[in-house]
Amino acid sequence: MRFGHCDPAGIVFYPRYFEMLNELVEDWFGNGLGLPFEQLIGQRRVGMPTAQLETRFVRVSRHGDSLVQRIHIERLGRSSVTLRVVFDGKDEGVSGPLVEFTQVLVCTSLSDHKPQAFPDDLRAALQRSLAAQQETSS
Amino acid sequence: MRFGHCDPAGIVFYPRYFEMLNELVEDWFGNGLGLPFEQLIGQRRVGMPTAQLETRFVRVSRHGDSLVQRIHIERLGRSSVTLRVVFDGKDEGVSGPLVEFTQVLVCTSLSDHKPQAFPDDLRAALQRSLAAQQETSS
Amino acid sequence: MRFGHCDPAGIVFYPRYFEMLNELVEDWFGNGLGLPFEQLIGQRRVGMPTAQLETRFVRVSRHGDSLVQRIHIERLGRSSVTLRVVFDGKDEGVSGPLVEFTQVLVCTSLSDHKPQAFPDDLRAALQRSLAAQQETSS
C-alpha cells in the first residue's frame, strides 16, 4: 500500500480500494481479455459501469503492505458479468484476504447509457476466461 | 457532480462516490452527532473503519447534476452501526435515487485496530439520532 | 481539511490540494463568472486546461483545519488567464497562507485541444471580474 492510499489513522483510506479495484478490472480487460478500455470505451463507446458492488473489509491494511489481487468470473449473463475479486495481504505476519468484492458490471451503450448485450468479441473473451477458470478448478 | 468526479464516458467515476460517502459520514459525525473526526480519530485515537459496504448504482449521474444526500441509522450495536445512505439526483428530469449504500462502521482502538464498544458520548449521540429518526417516521 | 485529505503523517497529502484548487476554479467559473464547466466544457466543448502551475506550500495543514480560499486574476490574455490563488488557514493559532498557487489556464477547443481565443461571453465575464478587482484594490 502506498503513502497516498493511507489516512491519518495509518491504514488504507477505503475509497482508495475502489480505485485499486477499478485499475485491476481495467488491467484485466486489457491484458486478460485483450480488450483495452481505451478501445472499448474510448473508440467503440461501449460502457462498462458498475451496477452493484458488495465489499467486505476483512483486515486493516497498512502503508507498505503488499497485495495479491485475484479476479474470478462468478456469473456471465447476456449484458452483465459478476466478478469476485479478492485482495490478499499480510497483516502482522498473517496472510489472507484483506478485502473481498462482488462486483456486477453491466454492458451499456455510451450514447444512452442503457444496457445492451455484450459485443461478440467481448462475450467470446469472457467465455474463454470462464472456461479457463473451470478447467483450473475442476 | 463536479468535473473531477467524472470520467471520459461523461459520467461519475464510481470510486468518487465513496469519497463523497466518506465526506458525508465525516460531516454527519461533526455536525449531526457533534463528534468531529479530528477529535475522535485524531486526538482520542478512536477508529471508525468500514467493515462492510453494499452499494447499488441505480442511475448514471452526469457532470453538473445536483445531489441530495440522506443518512439513516439502520441498526445500532455495541461496537458497530449500520447506516443506510441514499444519494438522490436528477437523471434526465427524473428525480430519484442514484446510489444506495448500506455501510457497517465498526468502532476500534487505533492502537491495535481491534473492535471496542462505542465510547459513552458517541453511543449517546447515536441513540439520540436513532430516537429522532423514529419520531419522524412514526 | 477532511480525513480523506490527510496522510499517515497527519497532514494534508499534497495531491489533494490540487483537487481543492480544481474545485475552487470550477466554482468560480459557475458562481463567479456565471459560466458553469458543465456548459462550457460539456456542451460547448470549450476546454480550459492548466498549462502552468507554480505552488508554494507555506505551512503544513492538519485534519480539521479550516480554509479560506481567495482567487485573483493576475493577467488576462487573448486565450489564457493567469490566476493567483491563496488558501489561508490556521496553523497552531497563527493564521496566514498555507498554499499559494499561480495557475495559467488556456482556452482550447476540445476537438483538437489547440488554444483558441476566449469565447466572447467568457472574455466579457473575465474582464468584469478583473475590473471589479481593480476597483476594490485602488
Added chain:
Amino acid sequence: MRFGHCDPAGIVFYPRYFEMLNELVEDWFGNGLGLPFEQLIGQRRVGMPTAQLETRFVRVSRHGDSLVQRIHIERLGRSSVTLRVVFDGKDEGVSGPLVEFTQVLVCTSLSDHKPQAFPDDLRAALQRSLAAQQETSS
C-alpha cells in the same frame, strides 16, 4: 493513462498527475535510494513534505497513452533536495515531454513538522544518486 485518470474532456485530469508524481517519488525512495517511505515516514517519523512545486503541462495526454518517467536531482542541500521530473509520452505519434515538474522536498521531523538535516543514511543515498547522475552525463 488509466480510465480513472481522465476527465469528461477525455484527457488526464491534472490533479491525477500529482498522485503519479508522488508514487514515482515514493518508488524512487524505496527502490532507488533503498529507504522506503513506510520506514522513513512510518517508523522513523522523518517527514518529506513538498515545499515548492513548479509544473509545466506541455502536451495533453489521453486515456491509454503510455508514460516514461524520469527523475533527476537538481540540487542537494542540508535539509532539502530539488528534483527535476519529466513524464514523457506520445501525443498523436509525437513523443516528448507531457509534463515537467521541479519539486523541492524538505526533510522534517514529524513531531513538530520543522525542517531538519537529512539523516546520514538518506544523505549518503542522495549523494550516491547524484554522483551516478554526474558520471552518466559527463
